[in-house]
Amino acid sequence: MDITQLVQDITAxxxxxxxxxxxxxxxxxxxxxxxxxxGIAVVLDDGSLHCAGDADEPFSIQSIxxxxxxxxxxxxxxxxxxxxxxxxxxxxxxxxIVQLESEHGIPRNPFINAGAIVVTDVLLGHxxxxxxxxxxxxxxxxxxxxxxxxxxxxxARAEQxxxxxxxxxxxxxxxFGNVHGDVAKVLGTYFHFCALxxxxxxxxxxxxxxxxxxxxxxxxxxxGRRARRINAxxxxxxxxxxxxxxxxxxxxxxxxxxxxxxxxxxxxVASIAVWSPGLNASGNSHLGQRALEMLVQxxxxxxxxxx
Ligand code: GLN
Numbered sequence: 001m002d003i004t005q006l007v008q009d010i011t012a013x014x015x016x017x018x019x020x021x022x023x024x025x026x027x028x029x030x031x032x033x034x035x036x037x038x039g040i041a042v043v044l045d046d047g048s049l050h051c052a053g054d055a056d057e058p059f060s061i062q063s064i065x066x067x068x069x070x071x072x073x074x075x076x077x078x079x080x081x082x083x084x085x086x087x088x089x090x091x092x093x094x095x096x097i098v099q100l101e102s103e104h105g106i107p108r109n110p111f112i113n114a115g116a117i118v119v120t121d122v123l124l125g126h127x128x129x130x131x132x133x134x135x136x137x138x139x140x141x142x143x144x145x146x147x148x149x150x151x152x153x154x155x156a157r158a159e160q161x162x163x164x165x166x167x168x169x170x171x172x173x174x175x176f177g178n179v180h181g182d183v184a185k186v187l188g189t190y191f192h193f194c195a196l197x198x199x200x201x202x203x204x205x206x207x208x209x210x211x212x213x214x215x216x217x218x219x220x221x222x223x224g225r226r227a228r229r230i231n232a233x234x235x236x237x238x239x240x241x242x243x244x245x246x247x248x249x250x251x252x253x254x255x256x257x258x259x260x261x262x263x264x265x266x267x268x269v270a271s272i273a274v275w276s277p278g279l280n281a282s283g284n285s286h287l288g289q290r291a292l293e294m295l296v297q298x299x300x301x302x303x304x305x306x307x
Contacts, residue, residue: 001299003050007040010294011052014038014276014287021278021286024258027158030060030277033260039275040291041200043208045268047217051201058197059275060155062257063094065193066116067234068140068206073110073119074226081122084178085115087233094240094258094283095165097172105176109237111255114169117179120190124181129189136193143206143216144198155195156188163187200261200273207263207271210234210253231265235303242282250292251302256284264292266301 015038025031039054073081090108092099099108107114123132133151141149159166170187173179179186198206209216210231213224222230234253239246246254252272254264260277262285272295276287296302 003042003044003048003299004052006295006298007042007050007052010291011038011040013294014291015053017287017290019286020276021280023260023277024279024283027155027162029152029155029158030259033059033277035278037260037275037277038287038291039200039273041204041273042295043204043211043271045211045270049201049204054275055200057275058150058199058202059261059277060152060194060257060259061196061198061203061261062194062259063111063113063116064203064255064257064261064263065136065196066111066119067210067230067255067263068136068143069116069119069123069193070110070233071222071226071230072135072139073122074230075222076126077122081110081119084122085110085118087237089237089243091241095169097165097169100169100172100176105173105178107173109233111233111237112240113166114173116193117166117170117186117190118173120193121179121181121186124186124189129185129192132189133192136196140196140198140202140206143209143221144202145205145216146202149202150197151192152195152197155197156191159191159194160188163191166190194257198261200275203261203263203273204271207265207273210265211267211269211271213268228267231267234265239284240282242280242284246284246289249289250296251304252292252296253303254292256288258283260285260288262288262292267303269301
């Protein structure tokens, strides 16, 4: 199948859509992004890259960074991480605080805000914020094979100025003893992770290790077992209270961010990134999901489809 043609077709189709969802408006740097942006990039197992639309324009990856933070934290403390964060879908909004009360400050999973804040705190167990941010930047650059990836400081600053819910989450977990470090340092680091700016091309390249059993171009990043487990978490928890519907419609591990990006993995087959800034009610890219649905329907890449 001609994947380049397919992603071009999908882009042409979706560019005509009038129903795009709502662009995130909680911080000015996201609110000013043009809603008609659309990009898609697919890296196949043979290394070939297929792009269309605004695939080379960097956007704020936001919660997609939770995948890279989790990978680093597992590398740092291994399965001990699971003493402090769960592995169950939350069925709640990305920034929900309600479950923390009955679950004694243990977040449901690493892909909601509360979980990613704990993951960040774990990384800060042996690093200063500056070092942890540097480690993250080096990691995504290595995964993508691209040293031009940057953190958008204006996004990090705006998150800091408006992040009252995240402050509440971090302080609440601190009260339960599940955030160990200084709350301001933990949040400052978390906001810098969210402020990573990457294009679809860079993101799809960075997802290759999840496609290829933990390897990138033959180099081992994580074990095959760990890559499979991260994929499992992306499938069950990667889209907040919309994760079930994402699995139903697309059938692939995926992680979204409020910047409108989605990183999606077809194990052994493809690493895919899509970007369309308009969001659905759960804060996931509306057209991004449509694009993935069209891609999977045409290719049969769902993990639930017999090969
Ligand atoms: N920076 C955002 C927040 O912490 C990330 C949320 C998201 O992408 N869903 O609220």
